[in-house]
Amino acid sequence: MDKFAEIIVDVPAMQTNQPFTYLIPEEFRQVVSVGMRVEVPFGNGNRHIQGFITNIVTEAPRVTDSLKAITNILDLKPVLNEELLLLADEMAQKTYSFKITCLQTMLPSVMRSSYKKWIVKTAEIEPDIDEQLFKGLAEIEWDEALESIPLSKLLSLRAEEKIDLRYEVLTKNKIKTKKVIKKKMTTMELREVAKSIRANAKQQQKLCAFLMEFAEDSEISLLELMQEHDLSRAAITSAEKAGWLSIEEREVYRDPYAFQSFKQDTPLDLNDEQDKALAEVIKAQDENAATTFLLEGVTGSGKTEVYLQAISHVLNKGKTAIMLVPEISLTPQTVTRFKKRFGADVAVLHSGLSEGERYDEWRKIERNEARVVVGARSAVFAPLENIGLLIVDEEHESSYKQDETPRYHARDVAIWRSQYHHCPVILGSATPSLESRARAQKNVYQLLPLTKRAVADAVLPKVEIVDMRKAIAQTKNSFSTELIQKLTERLALGEQAVLMLNRRGFSSFIMCRDCGFVLPCPNCDISLTLHMDTKTMKCHYCGHEERIPYQCPSCHSDKIRYYGTGTQKVETELQELLPDARIIRMDVDTTRKKGSHQALLRRFENHEADILLGTQMIAKGLDFPNVTLVGVLNADTALNLPDFRSSERTFQLLTQVSGRSGRGDKPGEVVIQTFNPDHYAIQLVQDQDYETFYRKEMSLRHLSGYPPYYFTVQVVASHEDEYLAAKKIYQIAEKLKTSLSEQAVVLGPTPKSIARVNKRYFYQIVIKYRQEPNLEQALNDLMVASQAEIQKGMRIVIDVEPQNFI
Numbered sequence: 001m002d003k004f005a006e007i008i009v010d011v012p013a014m015q016t017n018q019p020f021t022y023l024i025p026e027e028f029r030q031v032v033s034v035g036m037r038v039e040v041p042f043g044n045g046n047r048h049i050q051g052f053i054t055n056i057v058t059e060a061p062r063v064t065d066s067l068k069a070i071t072n073i074l075d076l077k078p079v080l081n082e083e084l085l086l087l088a089d090e091m092a093q094k095t096y097s098f099k100i101t102c103l104q105t106m107l108p109s110v111m112r113s114s115y116k117k118w119i120v121k122t123a124e125i126e127p128d129i130d131e132q133l134f135k136g137l138a139e140i141e142w143d144e145a146l147e148s149i150p151l152s153k154l155l156s157l158r159a160e161e162k163i164d165l166r167y168e169v170l171t172k173n174k175i176k177t178k179k180v181i182k183k184k185m186t187t188m189e190l191r192e193v194a195k196s197i198r199a200n201a202k203q204q205q206k207l208c209a210f211l212m213e214f215a216e217d218s219e220i221s222l223l224e225l226m227q228e229h230d231l232s233r234a235a236i237t238s239a240e241k242a243g244w245l246s247i248e249e250r251e252v253y254r255d256p257y258a259f260q261s262f263k264q265d266t267p268l269d270l271n272d273e274q275d276k277a278l279a280e281v282i283k284a285q286d287e288n289a290a291t292t293f294l295l296e297g298v299t300g301s302g303k304t305e306v307y308l309q310a311i312s313h314v315l316n317k318g319k320t321a322i323m324l325v326p327e328i329s330l331t332p333q334t335v336t337r338f339k340k341r342f343g344a345d346v347a348v349l350h351s352g353l354s355e356g357e358r359y360d361e362w363r364k365i366e367r368n369e370a371r372v373v374v375g376a377r378s379a380v381f382a383p384l385e386n387i388g389l390l391i392v393d394e395e396h397e398s399s400y401k402q403d404e405t406p407r408y409h410a411r412d413v414a415i416w417r418s419q420y421h422h423c424p425v426i427l428g429s430a431t432p433s434l435e436s437r438a439r440a441q442k443n444v445y446q447l448l449p450l451t452k453r454a455v456a457d458a459v460l461p462k463v464e465i466v467d468m469r470k471a472i473a474q475t476k477n478s479f480s481t482e483l484i485q486k487l488t489e490r491l492a493l494g495e496q497a498v499l500m501l502n503r504r505g506f507s508s509f510i511m512c513r514d515c516g517f518v519l520p521c522p523n524c525d526i527s528l529t530l531h532m533d534t535k536t537m538k539c540h541y542c543g544h545e546e547r548i549p550y551q552c553p554s555c556h557s558d559k560i561r562y563y564g565t566g567t568q569k570v571e572t573e574l575q576e577l578l579p580d581a582r583i584i585r586m587d588v589d590t591t592r593k594k595g596s597h598q599a600l601l602r603r604f605e606n607h608e609a610d611i612l613l614g615t616q617m618i619a620k621g622l623d624f625p626n627v628t629l630v631g632v633l634n635a636d637t638a639l640n641l642p643d644f645r646s647s648e649r650t651f652q653l654l655t656q657v658s659g660r661s662g663r664g665d666k667p668g669e670v671v672i673q674t675f676n677p678d679h680y681a682i683q684l685v686q687d688q689d690y691e692t693f694y695r696k697e698m699s700l701r702h703l704s705g706y707p708p709y710y711f712t713v714q715v716v717a718s719h720e721d722e723y724l725a726a727k728k729i730y731q732i733a734e735k736l737k738t739s740l741s742e743q744a745v746v747l748g749p750t751p752k753s754i755a756r757v758n759k760r761y762f763y764q765i766v767i768k769y770r771q772e773p774n775l776e777q778a779l780n781d782l783m784v785a786s787q788a789e790i791q792k793g794m795r796i797v798i799d800v801e802p803q804n805f806i
């Protein structure tokens, strides 16, 4: 009997947004299955392109004479299961994106980029075939294998689970190595050498002194030696030439956690509230109920412990679990907690991993070697079977929404998967998004409150708000006397402090003192940011980079000065105010190198520093019991952004960061410096009073007609020609106004608040509605219409429930 495959081809366009039918040639018939990628001829020129098989049927389509056949099979087994194929369909519809884009999004990036395929042996093979295929080697490249053996044979070997495929990213080093230093002279010899080093050769002296103390057969990585001991590469190279030390290459294993040992820990005894929350989740698990829980727990209330024990329960039932955290690379503590509890059962997926590492972790999941997946946004697509629980920690984080197509929200995807698997999902936060909290109010979600801190006797910190309008008169730097006094007190007691500099919405820039000129980006409507570490000016939108000017490009004055409060500048001020304090600075500049984030936090945890000074990245997830003071240097920067969520974001951020204080048995304090001391979003942080904030903010949203009372869709048109972009958005607005019912409101058009990015002009409208019967049709029509415009350089983006309006 003939067999046909329905295939979504890799052409992201409206016309190809439905499956095409292809004939499955005889040789592939036994082995192809749904979810595999294949190669097919496409279009008039029969160009060979990739596609995903989404269905296999035996009934021939009505027109068969023009039917083309699959020419090649790209995977030996499905790369996406039926659930994910279904999800891709749904996602494409909900986010107004192409099916092929959604399918691709679910795969680890290595399988999307250029790669080389290897066939590996996974079981005993008949000796003659083994010889023919592998020629005595352990693995063989795909193309080479096909020269000696037909594809159908490979597929049947795969079906018998005797071989498997391994993808290897091209362009990347196959084996990762690092350079290490070993001592080559004895301490005695070095002591002799030391005598002859010139007095002004400080680097040589430092290095020699280090080596004298260094054990003979131990090693230190070159990077660590340079960074931790402040040595230059030149000094080390000349020491190598002089025979003091040797530099050797070492292979680095790809598992980023391989060198850490995780001591198994045991579940804690839960308090009453935790116990009650856990019982509700377990009940839903046992009843196979797809309940969405909102775990609303104050900072330090032990949400993570509830997650861990709920996961244990599903593992005991033989099921699997997904735990999402925002930007996981930024919270190494969380990973450690999961690894300690579940050991090798945990796979970790996040953007801080290299493509190869991500693929390794993905394979562990796909082969059922890991049953718990911890990861950032895209981990929600982990190919786990038999899911028993999904968790979205810090569910209010806007990074769960992808800001490129497909513009999906990981929270929605998690809820979708919970319904597919008939299992519960937990959304956890100390400060839930208004959307989620409102759903709990309507009993769409089930609210689970944790109102107290978990550690015995731990209480929420005492918060003091400092009015900077007054303080600024008394101080020449970024610190109020209150904050400095409290820092001094805490440090004297041997306790630690966390200081946050809120950088969102402003940054360091340079300005000419004579003419006021600020260096703009040539491609975008925004000024360039000064980066001291690379000594360059950078655009944070398009990546443009140029040298720091020494003269004003406009008036040629040399009075060009550095403005803004960067973390570097604050660090210098702080060190002058507290000369004995040991400070760790954490921002994009100090955490760029892989693993440096983790290393800094470990040093702070080991109390090798007294103060952790950083940007927003220190606000979340950290659990250091010795921290008893948290200071926020500038609470207001996000408050003034033209976005209706700015109060919500400010309250969330301040509550999160305050929550880092007093988590152990010592009571904590918080000092918030602000120019808006009476603003409710700042006032209510004082008591970490989420409920009052929720009510207040809801009434404001109600008055002004914003989410969660309304749904929103943003449409953005962009073009290099400003006139064309503006004209297009007006046309779209007109069209929508006629096709939508009176229940929907179209706001705008307006230019986006940064109107030009990367040489393109951006214009937007926002559709606001509660219920709109014509919306789906209208937006689908818009999608079709916008296809025709792409060639003319026009880009139209539809963003459902946008997270950023600026």
Ligand SMILES: Nc1ncnc2c1ncn2[C@@H]1O[C@H](COP(=O)(O)OP(=O)(O)OP(=O)(O)O)[C@@H](O)[C@H]1O
Pocket (backbone or CB within 6 Å): 268, 269, 270, 271, 274, 297, 298, 299, 300, 301, 302, 303, 304, 305, 429, 430, 454, 455, 456, 620, 621, 622, 623, 659, 663
């Ligand atoms: N039942 C318990 N008994 C004692 N200590 C507990 C208990 N549950 C949690 N803890 C401890 O309380 C501290 C805070 O817990 P955890 O980090 O899970 O809180 P959280 O709610 O996730 O906090 P946040 O939202 O602020 O990050 C941790 O050190 C944890 O080990």
Ligand SMILES: [Zn+2]
Pocket (backbone or CB within 6 Å): 521, 522, 523, 524, 539, 540, 541, 542, 543, 544, 757, 758
């Ligand atoms: Zn730019």
